[in-house]
Amino acid sequence: MLAAALLCAVPLVVAGRLQPHPDGLGTHQQLGLPPCTIRVMWGVRCPSCGMTTSWSYFVRGRLEMSLRSNVAGTLLALIASSAVIVLFTGFASGKMPGRECLVFATWGLVLTWIVAIADWAWRLV
Secondary structure, three states, X not given: OHHHHHHHHHHHHHHHHOOOOOOOOOHHHHHOOOOOHHXXXXXXOOOOXXXXXXXXXXXXXXXXXXXXXXXXXXXXXHHXXXXXXXXXXXXXXXXXXXXXXXXXXXXXXXXXXXXXXXXXXXXXX
């Protein structure tokens, strides 16, 4: 549980060390990653465009800006934050999280995927 909690915490810590790009896109380039290929080639955002920026705003408590950057990114950061809390609590208490936590996380990830596609489709219109 400790390893899983740390695995969920690392991207949150990294996002906290990045400066969110004011345009809502491009924050990931601070990690040495290239610009989004889909955006460069076709001039449209991909479903994950703005996700790093969204996480960076999320860890700063700027939820409105996080949602504007990428709604699915906000949901994913919320799931990761919740997982860190549940897993660290389970590790500290020696009790495995209940089945309902796994079901909640699974449905949260499914919902996040649906929201990512819907948000992307909405931005293309």
